[in-house]
Amino acid sequence: MTTLSPTASDDGTIHLATVKQRHLKVPITLAVVTLLLAALFAFAPRDGESTFRLGDASAAVGLPDVAVPTALTAWTVLVLIALIAAAAFWLAWSYRDIPLWLTLLFGILGVFAFLTWAAADGLVPVTGLLFGAVSLSVPLVFGALGGVIGERVGVVNVAIEGQLLLGAFSAALLSSITGNPFVGLIGAMIGGVLVSFVLAAFAIKYLVEQVIVGVVLNVLVTGLTGFLYGALLVPNESELNRPVRFTRLEIPVLGDIPIIGPVLFNQTIIVYLMFVTVAVVTWALYRTRWGLRLRAVGEHPQAADTVGINVNRTRFWNVSLAGAIAGIGGAYFTLVSVPQFGKEMTAGLGFIALAAVIFGRWDPLRAALAGLLFGFATNLQNLLTVLRTPIPSEFMLMLPYVVTILAVAGFAGQIRGPAAAGKPYIKG
Known part of the structure; x- marks a missing residue:
């Protein structure tokens, strides 16, 4: 990678000199993952056959199961990913960028090698694994989209956890009262907007530190929903905590x-809405006047102000939009995933969604893919428990968070968020 650095000659003239930089973070991460897999295969060897079920009982077209020798396949694929890691080192040492497809190929082969080792004399339902990954990633994707919009407009949205939780509570309550899941979905969006209203008011109008406001809001919503759950929902469970849920539409x-x-195509309304939202936000952010104004306010609010853009009003309404989108993610918990609301049911997923924003480099599509990755890691944890691998159960619970740390610290590289994110704007 090359950058321009100013240098001064003897006569005082300033010149721009090209400075080459080696970025070894990604190659080192690939090497560490390769070594960990090698240690796992060496110190906990597994033999037999690993079977991958490609078909699905409800599919019109049936595919046969694929069985491979466990040890031979795992070690063969390990050699391939070691070669990819070596190629990444060579590219970085030669001051070249490591292509995204190479990192993705490493990830796919690494997961395949790990699953082959884990499924010795067992079965991996590929369709079920992917279906569960998509399902678990829905709140993460909506939360990440809300985080992208908020930070792109200049407000750090640490309150995603609170928006998800209040969205889940509102959806369960209103769907139970009305018997209509669409009313619950609208209620979830309103719940997310209420949290974002408070965040926007304190961060934009009263200039309070945005991260602190977000953390306080998460604690406040957790306590509020916990109190209402015990005082309102538990005594009236059959009337107020039995939401009518969305069904699948093939x-x-x-x-x-x-x-x-x-x-992808036998899902609920909320999942299809997720696909549409990712596409619309990605297109609108880079192709519309709204997206241009939003990015201008988040990058250089002074310049945006000079051309007539009301910076604080733009921030306020877009933070509200971000809350509505995150609220949809909360609705997924009670209108699709779980038949009723439970205390702290979001279980910290809002913070993983925030990590997806950073890993996705504040881009809607990348952040959505990061959410899918973390959802896959969570579902993989469940599969490994079923396969009875020799990995301790405590590490199984850590797996989604370990993947999050590796992704953000190892693969995100040197990234820079929106220049004005977290900085209040005072006109004049």
């Missing part, structure tokens, strides 16, 4: 595609 033809059909 898209004809597309739902019959092997493997990906049941995963």
